Amino acid sequence: MHSTSHSFIEILQGNSCKTARSNKTACSNLLKRIRTPKNKSTVADLWGSLFYSCVMKTEPRRRDAEETRLKILESARCVFTEKGYERAGLREICGNAGVDQALIKRYFGSKLKLFEAVFDTGVGIHLVLLGPKESIGQALATYYLGKQRDAKGFDATMALLNSIGSAEVNQHMKHIVETQFIDRLAGHIGGRAAEQRSALIISHVLGFDVLRRVLGVDSLGPKYDKEIVRSWGRQIQSLVNDE
Numbered sequence: 048m049h050s051t052s053h054s055f056i057e058i059l060q061g062n063s064c065k066t067a068r069s070n071k072t073a074c075s076n077l078l079k080r081i082r083t084p085k086n087k088s089t090v091a092d093l094w095g096s097l098f099y100s101c102v103m104k105t106e107p108r109r110r111d112a113e114e115t116r117l118k119i120l121e122s123a124r125c126v127f128t129e130k131g132y133e134r135a136g137l138r139e140i141c142g143n144a145g146v147d148q149a150l151i152k153r154y155f156g157s158k159l160k161l162f163e164a165v166f167d168t169g170v171g172i173h174l175v176l177l178g179p180k181e182s183i184g185q186a187l188a189t190y191y192l193g194k195q196r197d198a199k200g201f202d203a204t205m206a207l208l209n210s211i212g213s214a215e216v217n218q219h220m221k222h223i224v225e226t227q228f229i230d231r232l233a234g235h236i237g238g239r240a241a242e243q244r245s246a247l248i249i250s251h252v253l254g255f256d257v258l259r260r261v262l263g264v265d266s267l268g269p270k271y272d273k274e275i276v277r278s279w280g281r282q283i284q285s286l287v288n289d290e
Contacts, residue, residue: 116154118144123165124201131209132162132216159219162210166203166227176235183236184284188276191252194260204256224249236287244286251283 122144126135137158141148155161175186210220233245259267267275 112154115144115146115150119146119150119154119161120165123161124206127162127165127206127210128200128202129205129209131206131212132158132219133210133212162219163223163227165201165206166223173231176232180236180287181284183287184282185276185280187248187252187283188280191256191259192272192275194256204253204261207253208257208261238289240289244289248283248286251279251286255279 119140122140123135126140126143129135135158137148137151140161141151151158151161155164175190176183178186207220207224210216228249229242229245232248233241236245238244255267258264
């Protein structure tokens with residue numbers, strides 16, 4: 048019994064108790080009482096209390112942490128879309144999410160890392176790339192034709208445009224475009240000069256998105272969707288196939 052209890056205590060101290068730091072004192076006190084109980088009848092109850100304090104309470108904390116992280120991300124998507132990187136304030140992001148500003152550092156490390164995480168989780172282009180390589184052109188054309196301007200949601204194009212500013216910010220933007228857009232597409236299409244072909248495709252789609260959705264150019268309006276999908280999809284596919 049002693050060796051079994053000792054092993055269980057080591058497991059709790061080495062794992063669960065570390066993840067329940069706010070309950071560390073309670074766990075330690077329970078362990079002391081288990082080692083020197085007033086009577087045998089209390090031992091089972093003490094083990095139950097220890098298990099609840101050091102193990103059961105950790106799972107809700109993990110869920111709460113993930114929910115908090117998602118709340119911050121959702122708020123950041125809206126604020127970065129509306130104001131861009133420099134004008135977006137961490138106080139506003141956290142205020143909209145209903146969390147303390149200090150949690151930005153805990154979950155993301157910095158404002159820049161949060162900005163990158165927004166693009167890593169909020170860009171839908173990677174969903175298009177799940178399909179076969181032979182239909183990327185039509186898939187991308189259809190995807191961007193179907194995008195709508197949502198002032199309350201995340202808009203990667205608007206977030207990029209609103210973030211263009213100082214040389215330092217532009218350098219960060221360059222990194223995001225390369226890693227979140229170009230590199231992902233290049234890894235999917237492969238072949239000769241994949242990065243250059245991918246960059247050309249991304250320049251196509253971003254330019255189209257700006258002209259159609261942001262500026263509302265008439266010749267790219269919804270009534271021309273069928274022709275746009277046919278012509279533009281074919282142009283994109285020629286870059287995918289390296290023709």
